[in-house]
Amino acid sequence: MANSLLISLLQIYLLFLSFSTCALGLAKFYVVDLHDLTSKNVCSPPKDMEKIKSVKPTLKIVDRQGPCSTLHPAEKLSPEQILSNDQSRVDSIHHRVSAIAGKGTTSGPLSPSQITAQSGFSYGLGNYIVHVGIGTPSKTLTLEFDTGSDVTWIQCKPCQTYCYKQQEPIFDPSQSSTFMNVSCNSTPCNDVSGNFCEGSSCLYGVKYGDQSYTVGYYAEDTLTLTPDMIQKFRFGCGQNNKGKGIFGEIAGLLGLGPSSESFVSQTSDKYQRVFSYCLPPVSSSTGYLNFGSNSDTSNTNRTPMKPGPFYYYLTMTGLSVADKTLPISPTVFSKPGTIIDSGTVITRLPPDAYQALKSAFRENMTQYKMAQSYSILDTCYDFTGFDNVTIPSVGVQFENNVSLDLDSNGILYPISNTQACLAFAGNSDPNDMGIFGNVQQSTFNVVYDIPKGEIGFSPDAC
Template identity: 55%
Template sequence: MKEKGAATLPAIHGSVVGSGNYIVTVGIGTPKRKFSLIFDTGSDLTWTQCKPCVGFCYQQKEKIFDPKRSKSYRNVSCSSTVCSSLESATGNIPGCASNKTCVYGIQYGDSSFSVGFFAKETLTLTSKDVFPKFLLGCGQNNRGLFRGAAGLLGLGRNKISLVYQTASKYKKRFSYCLPSSSSSTGHLTFGPGIKKSVKFTPLSSAFQGSSFYGLDMTGISVGGEKLPIATTVFSTPGTIIDSGTVITRLPPHAYTVLKTAFRQLMSKYPTAPAVSILDTCYDFSEHETITIPKISFFFNGGVEVDVDVTGIMFPIRASQVCLAFAGNSDPSDVGIFGNVQQHTLEVVYDVAHGQVGFAAGGCS
């Protein structure tokens, strides 16, 4: 059920543009041009690649944005308070170009980065949802795993994120459903519109003041059996939910226990070699039907989230299908609830009330 006052954008799997992340199409500039942006709850700055690409622009699906062709584009000056607010959002002190324009730089967990001019520009989500003077980055040097998307839509908890810049309209509330394949469509919705069945867990106090959406994870079950993992294994490093990370990362001990239980229940299938960070893989090429054990996460407030079957295993090829979880290398590394495990769930970020909610069947 969608209420009025909400803006809904179709969300598609980034494989359409060659990315493992999820994409929405928004309008930038006047007249507006459409761009595919990866939406990311783990960062704040919204940016798109910009001409003249002073440093480097990777290949993207659409033509690169040209600020000279937009009537509403304005650079932010480096003496403005808006410019100095960038440091808390990007972790980097902004620079100042020779023309006194504010220069941002942002690096992501996978070492991808974007550097460019900080600007005000009109952002169009739907024909009724138009935001003039929206703060965004005009990327002049961009490298990394963005693969075909024009840039990023930042949905974190900092003042410059889309959530905060549109707060007067949407009351810091958004939700999404990530489709499980490129043949189905999900959504990214801003504003009200709530399924009755959503169960909420409070945002973790451990991440108060950061850009991240921290959740208090309390346990995991495999095949209906709760795993013997002490809650402190999860609470010591903490956990964030991130639409911009593909594979879920667990504390090393939690991952070992999960993997061991999963392997026992999968012992009738032949194993396959590991791939990158995925070390529990199977060869299903000789099997017509496969039974995969159910995996559920538990969060503070007694919230149980069943991972969709498409979120449990990651197919490389028929002869190599892997458990879609990985262990962190250190027990103090933050756990990440990644986007593969969020497939088909309705995930509701009610930032104003400090909670995140989950319901099944969000893409239907």
């Protein structure tokens, strides 16, 4: 009996050591309850809500398919559909970046003659939504927010050709006392790339890589982010919008990209081009989106960031598995570069970097049965019979010695109750841009400080 007790205590002690993160350099592992990787049927609040509420304005972020959402899609998207759309978004980001580098034609807002012939970037399935008010009196609308998009747009009556189904009533400009069309040849109209005119009115058109599109008037009205009101905010008032099912029942999109027409640029006097968010780890919990210089609610580790055409660029320098740095040359990351994107789901790595990550992860997971590849994910496991699994930590390093230990939800992507995959994918071309996706960003307070040229990260924020 004594020997059995001694053996048990020894096993516990060794287990404790395996999870230790002390300076001895021991391997780092997580014990993960598989039930924590999947969404629940009940909405749970974020951590430290009082601290979050102290920053104004604060918008609640929810996954549009989860129990915290007010949307009620007829059919929820499967993991395969989400990953397939994610790949479409990544393909179009790569195409767009190549176009910027002079390797192809540019894309973005399009004229009516172009809109049937060219594709812009993919709308994707970032899944995260917020609620804002538009007009006077204010009408609450559900928008997806996206750091990879610039033009904010909503559906507007009378929807000359087609409007997809949305949760709230479609915005009626005639019912707002502060609505105005942006005039053609004005500076705001000229700032919208690919602008065109109908009489004296400025029009816009955006077509996404999945063939979804929005076309309409470029307009201005009051935007309400309780308690703040932004006068004469410019946005697309969509008259012809086709979502092919992926828009769900949202009313439109809040563009947080770096270009002049984005929300971030339009509100620079008020919020100093600073914002932060925390993406929830599962669809049954909530996060937040804050604006202003007080968005950094805790000490953050900051890495240099450069706002470029359409995206926010940063420098990834390395990866670690089980707290051991992988032998990857920094040039593997620096040659193609990396963007951070709230609308891309799975982080994309250069082929050599992904191969090193995959190999090291598999070496630390030999106690589990591998499953077939699933969509874009090729390191998958069958956890049938397990309630808890032990997985190695995964770290991502950025310039300025910033190292992020990912949450377990940022390491494994659940496919079912018994199957999960490593939540990373490799690019097919070493010259393709790397993308730091939203699964890996989850639970971090991510601060975009554009005047300082920095992005900050602090863990366990939601």
